[in-house]
Amino acid sequence: MPEQIVRLMDLQVLDRQLQELEQTLATIAGKVETLREQNASNQEELQRLTEEDQQAAAARKKAEKDLAEGEARIRNKRMRLNMVRTDKELQALTLEVESLKETNQRLETELLAMIESADPRAARIKELGELIAKGRAALAEGEKEIAAQVEELKTSIASKRRERDKVASEVQPNLLQRYNTLFTRRQGIAVALAKGGSCMGCRRLLPPQLFNEIQKHLQIHFCPNCQRILYFEEKPAEQES
Numbered sequence: 083m084p085e086q087i088v089r090l091m092d093l094q095v096l097d098r099q100l101q102e103l104e105q106t107l108a109t110i111a112g113k114v115e116t117l118r119e120q121n122a123s124n125q126e127e128l129q130r131l132t133e134e135d136q137q138a139a140a141a142r143k144k145a146e147k148d149l150a151e152g153e154a155r156i157r158n159k160r161m162r163l164n165m166v167r168t169d170k171e172l173q174a175l176t177l178e179v180e181s182l183k184e185t186n187q188r189l190e191t192e193l194l195a196m197i198e199s200a201d202p203r204a205a206r207i208k209e210l211g212e213l214i215a216k217g218r219a220a221l222a223e224g225e226k227e228i229a230a231q232v233e234e235l236k237t238s239i240a241s242k243r244r245e246r247d248k249v250a251s252e253v254q255p256n257l258l259q260r261y262n263t264l265f266t267r268r269q270g271i272a273v274a275l276a277k278g279g280s281c282m283g284c285r286r287l288l289p290p291q292l293f294n295e296i297q298k299h300l301q302i303h304f305c306p307n308c309q310r311i312l313y314f315e316e317k318p319a320e321q322e323s
């Protein structure tokens with residue numbers, strides 16, 4: 083088998099192991115990441131509700147003040163009712179009092195709505211506070227739990243990558259580039275076995291002439307269909323029948 087093919091096959095084994103290690107690392111880190119995201123989202127909601135609560139308290143204070151002022155104004159108008167002399171004045175003042183009463187009633191309804199909506203918000207704020215405290219503890223616990231595993235995986239990945247880079251440096255640059263592209267685009271199989279006249283990468287029949295050439299091991303050939311780098315394995319004699 084051409085020496086370059088042997089290198090590429092080694093490279094493919096290493097790359098697949100590397101991929102697996104990185105996948106494991108991502109999965110482990112992902113568990114903690116989910117906790118972290120949940121915490122951040124709770125924290126965000128808490129901040130939003132707290133601000134809302136502060137604004138609502140200010141609005142409530144203002145409504146209470148307006149209501150008190152309205153009541154004072156009504157009292158004032160009522161006192162003047164006793165002093166009017168003409169029917170016209172009486173009618174005008176009565177209308178004013180009615181209008182002030184309406185305004186106050188509206189303010190009262192608003193105030194009651196504000197008081198009602200404050201309750202579930204306060205409950206959620208309390209709940210969020212507890213959730214965040216629990217979430218932080220779970221995150222710290224999770225981080226502690228995976229720390230050793232992550233460290234170990236990172237070390238394995240680094241050493242595997244060094245090994246991989248060493249093998250890669252022994253492959254011709256053009257071929258390596260082709261291999262790298264294929265490895266990514268062909269789901270981790272860049273080098274495929276040619277067997278029984280077919281490419282085992284894409285399962286298509288190879289032109290007979292090409293299959294013959296591959297078996298001569300004189301140069302590197304590619305599958306005309308999937309572009310994979312092809313190799314041929316001599317069958318051990320005892321398996322031939």
Ligand SMILES: [Zn+2]
Nearest residue numbers: 281284305308
């Ligand atoms: Zn193919």
